[in-house]
Amino acid sequence: MAETRDIFIICNSVNELGGLTQWVHDISRLFTARGHRVRLIGVEPATDYRDFGSDLPYPTFTLHEDHLPRRRKATGAALLNPGRSLMLRKRQQIFEGGVRRLNELLRTAESPGAVVIASQVWAGEWVAAADTTGMQVIGMSHESFEACRNSSRYNRVLKFYGGMDIHLSLTDADADAWARAGMSNVGAMPNPLMTVPKTLPTLDEKTVVTLRRLSHDKGIDMLIEAWAQVGPQHPDWRLKIFGAGPDEQALRTQARSLGLDDTALFQGKTSDIDGALSSASVYALPSREEGFPIAVMEAMAYGLPTVAFDCAPGIRELIDDEVSGGLVVTPGNVSGFAIGLNRLIEDRELRVRLGSAGRESVQRFSPDSIVDRWESLFALLDR
C-alpha cells in the first residue's frame, strides 16, 4: 500500500455538463477509493448544470459564488476605454479573493506530499497564483496539442503550466509535441475507462450511431455528407445521431437538402448511453478536434467498431487502424469516411474482429492501471 496523500483537484466548475467534469468526478472517486483525501474545487458555478449526485465520497468547494466577469480582447481605442480598465481592476480583486479561498483550502492538507491538479487551463490561473510551496503541482490539458495550439489556451498553457512541476497531456505524442514547442516539464496520462457495459451489442442491428454535441468541432456535418453517400446504398441501415447543440437547425437543413430524412436521423439528447450503444453495430466519430475521446473508449468497451477521422494523436492511441477498435481516416476525407462506414456495414466479420480486438485493447486503460500510473507519477515527483 503506497502512502496516501491530500489531493486537490481544481476545475472550472464542479457540476458543469460535459466530459471533462465527468472525468474530474471519476478520478476523484478512484483516488478516494485508494485512500487518498480528495478535495474537488470548482472556480465558479456551472453554466450548464448537471447533477453529479449528493452523496459524493469527497467534498466539493466553489471559489466564487458568482460568475466572473469575462475578459474580452480589445484593440485600438477600446484599450483606452475607462470602463474596461475599471472592469479589469474589479475582476482582479475578485480573482485575488478566489486565490485566497484556494490558499485556505490548500492549508487544510494533513500531511506533506500533497498534490494540486489543475484539470483545466482556466482553473490553472488560480493554481498558478496560489501558494503551493512544498506541494506537487500538476497542470493538465485535456485536448490534443494541435487543438490547443489553434485556441487562445495555447499561450496560457505556456504561461501558467510552464512553472508547474509537470504538465500532463493525454498521449505521448501530444507530450512530444509540447516538448518540441519548448516545454520540458511534460508527460502523458491517459483517461481511465469507466464504462462497464450492461448489455453487449449483437452487431446485427442495422444501425450506425454517434453521441455528440451538435457543434462544428464535432464534425456532424461531415458525417451527414458521408451518410448521403452510404445511406442510399443500404436503405435498411439507419444512422442515429444522439445529442443537441447550437448547430442542430443548420444540420437538419443540410440533411434535408441531401435528401435524408432528418427526423429519423436526429434522436435528440439521451441519458441512456447503454441503450444507444448496445443497439448499434458501428460507431461514428467525425470530430475535427479531440483529445483522448471517451466516446471511442466507450464504443470500444462495448465492442463496437468505430470509424474516426485522424484528428488527434489520441485517436490512434486508442484505435489501431484495421487491427483493433476500428478504422481511421485522413481528416476531412469525407469519401474515405463513407468508404469506411460501407466496409463495416457490408462485412459482419470485420465488425466482429475489430470490435472484439478493441474491447480487449481498451482494458489498458482500466481504472486500476491508470491510478497505478498516477501513483508512480506522484512518487517520481517526490524524488
Place this chain on the structure above:
Amino acid sequence: MTSPQPRPPDVTVVVIVYNDAARIETAVRSVLNQSLRSHEVIVCDDHSTDGTQAVVERLVAEHPDVVRYIRLEANSGHCGAPRNRGVAAARGRFIMFLDSDDTLDQHACRNMVSMAEQSHADMVIGRCVRHDVATGKETSWMPWLVQRKVVYESLHDQPELLYDVLSTNKLYRHDFLTRENLVFLEDRLYEDNLFSAHAYLAAKKIAIIPQRIYTWNIERKAANLSITRRAADIRNITDRIIVTRKIDDLLTKHDAGDLRLQKDIRFIENDLRVHLARLGTLPEENQRALVDAARPYLETLQPEAFLQAKPLPAMAAYLARQGDYHGVATVHDYMVGKPFQPHLTADLVVHDGRVYWSDRHLDDEVGRAVLDVTELGLQDRPLSKLRLGSRIDSVHRDGDSVTIAGSFVNPLGRITVESAPKAQLVFAERRSKRRVFKARAQLVVDEQRVGWTVTFEPEKLLRPVGLIDPNYSVRLHLAVGTDSADLALFAEDEVTEALRLPARPKLTRLTADLLQGYRTDSGNVALRLDADGSAAKLGTAAISGVRNTSIGSRAWERAAELQSSLRQRRNKRATKLSWYENVFLKMPVKKGTVVFESHMGKQFSDSPRAIYEEMERQGIKFTPIWVYATHPTGFPSDAKLVKRNSWAYLQALGQAEFWIDNQGFPHDLRKRPETTYIQTWHGSAFKKMGFDEATIKAQTEQSQQRLQRAIDRFDVFLVRSEHDVRTLTQGMRVGAELLRVGYPRNDALVNGGNEAEVAKLRKSLGLTDGRKVVLYAPTFRPEEVNRKSGLELPFDLDEFVHRFGDDAVLLVRPHYLVSFALPPAYGHSVRNVANVHDVTPLMQISDALITDYSSLMFDYSLLNRPMIFHVPDYDDYVGSSRGSYFDLGSIAPGPLTRTSEDLIAALSDLDGNAEAYAGKRREFVAQYGEFDTGQAAKAVVDRFFRSGARRG
C-alpha cells in the same frame, strides 16, 4: 565533514571547468535547481589559475552534501581528463556531463532518469539547444534526432545518431560506463566524438526524449574561445583524423562495419566541412597544408561515401582527396553558411551535356559523378539566384578621381557581349538604405570571366549625412536583358585597406571625411565613415569624448536601442495591420488607382495583366500599381511597383479604388466598401476546391470563417463556364456577383493579337527552326515545393530526345512554386521555361500539350490542338482524399497515358490525335469554356473603367 549518504543519488552531474570563474556558478546552480532532488555535482577543475577555485569552494560550503570539488594536479588542456576524474568519483546510478559555460534544463535529470527507468536503456538522449549569447537566438541541435520519445535496441536502428557527437546532452547508466570501460581520450581534441561513438556501439538500448535537456551557450566574439572553437589550425584537423581512425577501429571491433559508410558520410558532411570552412580566405600555403593533412585519410574512404554524401560537401571532400585545394576553396566559397556571404567562384564547365563544377578530374569516374552539378540548375536559374559575387582586384587614386577594378566568374558563359550587360557600383546606407549613390561600370566580357572598372570622383558622388549613417554597403548591380543581380564584393586585406574614398558629409567634415573599406562579419567589403584629415580627427575625437562620458554613452545607447526597437516594431505584422486598419483604410480613396497582383506577386501575368494591357490599349486614365513578390524584374516599368506586404503595399491596398488579382490578397487585410475587388481567379476546377477540399473541411470553425471572410471580399468573380458556377464557386462559397465573360488571359488564345510578344518569346527560346513545339505543364504537387530536385519528369527524357529530338522541341513548365533543373545535354531539343512569367504565350507557341490534372487543360483546349494526359499516378491522385469534380478518363479531349512508353507512342501520332479527338475537344470547350469568346478583358474594362460606366 560530510557523512556518507545512506542511499546513492540518482544522478551525478560531472561539471568540467577551466578558468571560468564568471560562469561556473550558473552552471552548478542549474544542477542544484533540478526538479529531481536526488542528485550530486562533481566539479572537476583542470587546474584553473583564475578565481574558479574560490567560487566552487563557496558552493561546496553552501551545499556540502551535494557539491564536491576535484582539482587536477596539472592542466591537461582537454576535456577528457577532468571528465574521467569526475566519473571515477561519482556515486550516482546515472551520470551526466556539463561544461562550465553551459546549463541544464530544470527538468533534465527527472526526464532523463524517468525515461532510463521506463526503458531500461543504457543511455538516454535529449534535446540540446544552441543559445547565441549575443542575440539570444536559439536553435535545436540536430532536431530530427529528437522528434519523439522512442527506444532503439541498438545503433543499427538509427545510425544517424552518429551525427550527434556531443557527450553532454545524454545520460549514461553508471554501471554501463563501468561495464564497457568507457573513458574519454585524455590527450586529444574531439574526445566527445570517440566517446559517444563508443557509447552508441556498446549500449544495449538507446532511448530518445524530445524534451530540452541542455543549453549550449555560443559566444561568437569571446576573446577566449573555448577549446573546441579554435578550428582551422593543423593540429585540430590532425586530431580529428586520429579520433576518426579510432572510431573506425571501434566499428570493426564491434562488428559494425556496415555502419562505416554512414560514419564516412558524416565525416564528409560535418567534420571535414568544419575544418575546411572558409579555406579561400587563408593564405595559399595554409590552404595546401590543411588539405594535405586530410588527404591520406580521405584516400581510405570508400568512393560510395563521396557519392552518397550531400553534393556540396562531397565535392569539397573529393577535391581535397585529389589535393585540389583551389577547388576545395571554391566549394566552400559557395556553400558557406550564415553569417557569411556565399559566392560562386568556380569555373563551371559543360562536358558531354552535363554541368560540372570544374574541368579537372573528369577523367576519373568518381570525379565525374561527384562534380556533376547539373541538378543545382545553375544553367538556367536567374542570375540573382546564382550566388554571384565579385572580387575587387585593385583601387587606384588619380587626383580627385578613383578607379576601382574587379572581376567575377562568367557562369557557363551565360553573360555575352550580345546580351548587352550593364553594371553599376551601388553605395547604400546599410541600415535604412535611404541614401544611395551609384557609379556606372565599364564591362569586359570573356567566356570565363567578366571584368569591370568604375572611375568616379568620390567627393562629388558620395554625400553621406555624417554621424547617423556610419556604414555603407557597396555592391555591383549587374543587369543582363531582363535579368539582374546584386553582387557582394570581396577583396584581399591590402585592397580593402586601400579602399579609401574621400567623402563630404552633409553635416560637416568635422564628423568624418573619408569612407574607409572594411570586411564585414559576413566576409564581404563595406565602407564606414572615418577621419583622415586633422579637422575630422579633432571632430571625431571630440564626439567620442562626449560619447565616452557616462551620460553621453547612456544617451547614445538609449538612442541606438530606441532606433532598433522602433525598426523591429515597425516590421511586425501586427504593427502593419494596425496601421492598415486605423490609418490607411481611413485615408481617402485615391480615385483611379488600381492594384494588380498575379499569383501573389510572383509574376506579371495572367488575367490581371490582360486587363491592365486592355486598359492601356483603350487609353484609359488610371494609376496602375503592380505587386511583386521578391524582385521587380519583368514587371512593367511604367507602373508603380510595390513589394508584397511592404508598407507601400499596405497603403496602396488601403487607398485603392480597385483591387484586381487572380488568387488572393493577404487574408488578414480587410477591404473597405468603397474599393471594388475584381477576382479573376486562375483556372477552372478539375480537383475539388475550397470547402470541398479535405484539408479545409477538417479546419476549425475560426479557420473556416477566416477563409470565408477573405472570399467575401470579392465584389465580382470571373467564370469561364456554368461548370465553374457549379463547382468552383460552390466549393469556394463565392457570394460575389459572377461575371460570365471568360478569362481575360484567354482572349489571346481565341483572338491572337499579341504577335510581337509571341515572336520575341520564340526568339528568346531559340525556337527559330521549323520543329514542332510540345509543352509539358504538370499540376502542382505540394511535395515538390521544398524538394531539392524539384520537378522530376515522370517519363524518359532520353527516349523523347532520341525519338523526336530532330522534329520537336519540348518545353518543360513546372508550377511556379517548383524548381526544375535541365541538363544542357538536352539543350538542343528541350527547354526549361520555368522563368517565363506568363504561360499564355507558351501555350500559343506550342503545337501540342502534355499535362496531367492542371487547369491548363481548360485553357489549352481553346486552341483546338492535340492534348495528351500523362497520368502515371491517376488512381493515387484522384482516388486520394483530394477528389475531383468529374471523371477525367471519360471526358478528356485526348488520350490518358500511364507509362513512358504510352506517352512516346501517343506523341508519335499527334496528327492522328488532332483528328480523332476533334469532336471531344469541341465538346470539352462547350462544356468547360463556353464564355471564353475572346472578349473578356474588354467586357471587364467596359463594365468598370470606361467613362460613364456603371461602377461595381
